[in-house]
Amino acid sequence: MNSADPKTTSAVSYPDLPIPAGGEVVEVAAGVYWVRMPLPFALDHINLWLLKDGDSWVQVDTGLVETSVIEYWRTLFETYLGDAPVRRLIVTHLHPDHVGLAGWLTHQWGATLHMSRTEYLLCRTLLSDTHKEVPEAAIHFYRQAGFDDESIGIYRAHFGGYGSFVGALPDSYQRLVNGDKFKIDGVDWEVIIGQGHSPEHVCLYCAEKKVFIAGDQLLPTISSNVSVWPLEPNANPLKDWIDSCHLLRERLPEDVLVLPAHGKPFYGAHPRLERLIAEHEQALQDLYEFCAEPKRVVDVFSVLFKNPVTKRTLIFATGEARAHLNYLVQAGKLQVSLDEQGVGYYRQVSSGVR
Template sequence: MDGFEFAPTTRFGLTYPFGEVTPRLARTITVSPGIEWVRMPLPFSLKFINLWLVDDGDGWTIVDTGLPLPETKSAWREILETRVTPEKPLKRVIITHMHPDHVGSAGWLCHKYGAELWMTRLEYITCRMLVADTGRQAPAAGLDFYRRAGWDEKAIEHYKSRFGGFGRGVSLMPDAYHRLSEGDTLRMGGTDWTVIIGAGHSPEHACLFSADRNVLISGDQILPRISSNVSVHPTEPDADPLEEWLESCRKLLGLIPEDCLVLPAHNEPFVGAHPRLQHLINGHETALTRLRQKLAKGPVNVLETFVSVFGRAIDGEELGMATGEALAHLNYLRQRGELALSETSGGVTQYSLA
């Protein structure tokens, strides 16, 4: 563990107790007794993910794992080399949700160290389902989904070339897991943690809250400086994930104290959960207001809503996530009877106010 002096900082109403200090690769920072902050690299616009190593006294627990990159595996080996012993093994790997930057190295760690995998049921099953798409051609349902959204053939070809890539970011998953459910209590790091389930960003996202420590391990459910993607996917085109996300944010407002230390998956640990949750809610409500104003001017397709939803034009590598999130806002309005749908001669769905 690195030794640091911390100078807390405040930005936009949130306090960052560790200031500008972050762990170097293969090094850790203790953020609460028995909880070490691990930081692994990502090859995305998000450059790092935060992971948590917990001293359970008779063993170790890891919460989230990083992608199965060579440098990530090497860093985990170095971190665990002096900690994991026959007398004090790696007991379990807890995964907040099934996105590859969180679950990617879980199978490798479980197989290498003989640890149990702990996840919610929908996250485990969905992960196994998406891994099974590896090597498959893009399905007709997916092609139709994006064509109806207004994608051109260049974007469709890009989707075809990338389909099935999820499994390449996930090491071989264990064939069994320990199920986490809403309200479960588990003992970790010498204290009790309650499982709080969120949805919208992923199907059954697990947060862990310790009332004794006043600490929340939030995964992607609360991030201090970015908003988690909330998307509709081709597998469930009529889904309403934005309602699930907003409800999850409201639920957390009622379950966790405002002054708890939040350990997020991205950016830095912070204090200020309530104002941040309210800001996330307000951001989506503002996007919905702008979207209604856009729709009042006449029918639009999904791509034509981007500036209203995100405040800017979007293309390139962000097109897929932007399409999913714009559809989440459109489906939210549609589920509440606010929209009428039509179709162009080219088969693109048009949305207008009912």
């Protein structure tokens, strides 16, 4: 294993570790192995983790349902896992790159699936949307955001795509809750639940190894998408996200090695969390000031995003913009009114952001 001590700096730093190629593993801590699988998106990879557990393995997250990913897993089974089976599969959350192959992998090994309840049930709900008609409530949600007919067409084409990347889940699972502790290879691991990016995101912390498997809850260079969706239009996931950043800042030691789902393992959890909080607070202040005059959801993209919103990013950008607007509405800083066409306009009702 190659590793490095954390540097004494306010910035994120990276241990000297090679990035694993497809079908390979890299040991990042004693008994903790890094696997990387491809994604067919702009974000072109996901990090997955294998934890040695005596004469078996615990796996964290799965990759998408995709031929190359399955072939890489077959290579790993033959080359690295040997006769030691995967007995437990832990899925951090319901997004396709994390849960996609859960059904296939548990079937391969006869493994038990471990997830939080909300993520498991919501995954099954989204899978049930495959091949269904777009609900009118969803069309209303995006019309209210200011979508024209072309944009509604983009959403219609997007709807139900979840099932393209996610296989059927096992019909039973083991529930994970915040504070759960269990042993892997004789060492305690603790479940820490994060919120905002997904409703009940499982993270894993091992105090003895000083390792934190973060999923998408803490990434080294990008901020995870925090969105409002038609299923719960008045949700406030951004408050959940900021609260979770504060929770992790208090819970994790400064020298913990963070194992993120994207990017490279890193040190510097505290400054990274502080920066994420500060960036969102600044975005909220900028958005509040921009809404001195009434604005639709689609009008605020330029304030929140550095890059232009394209057809490919429209749905996620809308969800994240709505998350920021909902935060300010529920903080009593903005109010929203609907015009005769049902389009929402947001404007200031007071000064500053609490």
